[in-house]
Amino acid sequence: MANTLSKKIIIVGGGAGGLELAAKLGRRFGRETVFLIDKEHDHIWKPSLHEVAAGTLDIHREGLSYFMLARDCHFTFLPGEMLALDRDKREISLAPVVGPDHEEVFPARSVEYDYLVLCVGSQTNFFGTKGADEYAVALDSTAQAERFRLKLLNELISTHKRAQKGLDDDLCISIVGGGATGVELAAELLEASADLHFYGVNTPGHTQQRAVRITLMEGADRILSALPEKVSASAHALLVQRGVRVQTGVRVAEIGKHVIIDAEGKEYPSDLCVWAAGIKAPAFLCHVGLPVNRLNQLIVDAYLRTEDPNIWAIGDCAQAPWGDSGTYLPARAQVAHQQASYLYRRFSQELRGRPPQQHPFQFKDYGSLVSVGQSRGVGSLMGVLVGRSWFVKGVLARGMYMSLHLMHHMAVLGWVRTFTLALGRLLSKRAAPRVKLH
Ligand SMILES: Cc1cc2nc3c(=O)[nH]c(=O)nc-3n(C[C@H](O)[C@H](O)[C@H](O)COP(=O)(O)OP(=O)(O)OC[C@H]3O[C@@H](n4cnc5c(N)ncnc54)[C@H](O)[C@@H]3O)c2cc1C
Incomplete structure (x- = not known):
């Protein structure tokens, strides 16, 4: 027992999967054994980001400090962004942590591991769409969600500037991608913009407020195409009933400052564009010497293990087989949560000096x-x-x-x-x- 407890489990990424794993293992095996690394200082439940963007959720109240969580759940928190992996030395490299005035808080450093679990999540995939990098907002982090919220607020109060320029005074918000994120954001923005008018967000001397027009654009022939037809039809009807324009079968080819152009050359007015049409894993994973797919996801086996027997990957950054179906598990919080529980049981056995569980990970889809x-x-x-x-x-x-x-x-x-x-x-x-x- 003493031997196995002197081993170090390093978990990189404190999101839906990684934080749960660190908290459960920490409570059981303590801070000498369990280490969590994250590039941020605060944890946010990522599925709430669309509410942060719409302003209906205050990140300063919702965020949980990793240092506080580490103290309470008995793991060690190491702040820093993972940059590289040396499998021979069994160590990872972290970038320096800098403060608000670019002062160095922690220098660049290396951290050794016995077992490494990568749960670094995913980020927006623009698929090389022209103008998307410059003009579309992604919702990958609290900083991006906050940036969108401030842009929305500023656009709502800039009536006079646009009127002076003789521009159409409606505020056109377009959301590219009719998956769960796009649908949730469209509904949240609609409610939030109605409330902003209620609170009187306006400029002095201008009583006329801008109408908000929200357009949801989807390439497939229905929104929520990964879910049963009844669910997409119901969501479609609810959105339309509330005033969202739902455009299906639209392939976005280019994004400009005030326009979106589709593959047929049709133009859609757009003052604010959010891209919610696909994900990819962080690019550094392509350089850690482990097999990845075209979305940069680490390829893992049915036991969630990479090609290296001491390295596992869970959540959005992993391509894991979905049982014997020949397909792969979707990038969802439910998957990350169940994978964390699976690895918790696995490491608990191992750290207690017992043979680890033999059965592969089985995802139970609760819908x-x-x-x-x-x-x-x-x-x-x-x-x-x-x-x-x-x-x-x-x-x-x-x-x-x-x-x-x-x-x-x-x-x-x-x-x-x-x-x-x-x-x-x-x-x-x-x-x-x-x-x-x-
Ligand atoms: C707006 C929105 C709405 C969503 N709604 C739903 C929903 O309703 N239901 C659902 O099931 N899923 C939803 N999802 C998807 C869900 O959020 C993800 O599937 C889930 O968070 C994946 O968990 P994870 O642990 O893999 O990654 P994440 O929760 O993304 O966590 C990754 C962590 O890794 C850290 N990190 C990244 N790179 C590094 C690095 N190099 N070094 C150190 N740390 C790093 C990040 O800071 C982060 O804390 C939504 C996603 C979004 C964006």
Whole structure:
């Protein structure tokens, strides 16, 4: 036992998968054994980023400090961005951590491991679309979501500038990608922009406020094409009913400052564009000497192990087989959560000096739920939960959608703190403006 506990497990990436793994292992084996590395100082539940972008969720209240989590869950937190891997020396290299005035807080350093788990997530894939880098906003991080929120606020109050230029005064927001992220963002933005008008976001002397037109663009013939048809039809109807323009079968070819052009050359006015049409894993994974696919994802086997027997990968950054189906697991929080639980059991056995579990990882699909605003959702619950696929919508679906977030908090903080935190947030929501105005 003493021998195995002197081993070091290094987990890189404290997101939906990595943080849960670090918290569970830390509570059991302690900070001499379990180390978490992340390039950020605060953890945010990534599926909430569309709410940060719309201003309905305040990142300064929602973010959880990794240092605080490390103290409470008994793991060691090492801040820094992983840049490289030396498999022969079993060590990873971290970039220096710099402060707000570019002062060095931690120098560049190397960290040794016995077992390495990579859970560095994914980022937006623009697929080389012309102008996307310059004019489209991605929602990969809190910084990007905050940037979008401020742009939205500024656009809403810039009525007079546009009127002086004789421009159409509607604010056109386009969302490229009709998957779960695009649909959720469209609904959230619609509610938030109505609230911003309610709070009187305006410029002095201009009582006329800009109407917000939201267009959701999808290349396939229906939105939420990965989900059952009934779910996409229901989400489509809810969005249209609320005033979102849903354009399917549109292949975006170019993004300009105030326009989007599709593959047929048709132009769509666009003042703000969000790209939610695909992901890829971080580029540095292509240079760590392990096999990757065309999306930079590390290729892992049914035990979530890479080609190297001491390195595992979970979550969005891994291409893991989906049972014997011949397909791969989707990039979803539910997958990352279950993979973290699987590896927790595996390492628990190993660190206690027992032979690790032999059975491969099996994903249990509990279905997909999509939030369509603060009070509505749609989705399907899958066989493992209800015996057959079951369509849900409305407040029930929204409640179930929120439970995924609560389950994540529960795995990390335990149920007492999760309950206290949820209650605190519910109460503070009643006292604060519903959208963040500053
Ligand atoms: C707006 C939005 C809405 C979504 N909605 C849903 C939903 O409703 N349901 C659902 O199932 N999924 C949803 N997803 C997808 C879900 O968020 C991801 O599948 C999930 O977060 C993947 O977990 P992960 O642990 O692999 O990565 P992440 O949660 O992305 O965490 C990756 C972590 O790695 C860190 N990191 C990255 N690179 C490095 C590096 N080089 N060095 C150190 N640290 C690094 C990051 O800072 C981050 O903390 C949504 C995603 C977005 C963007």
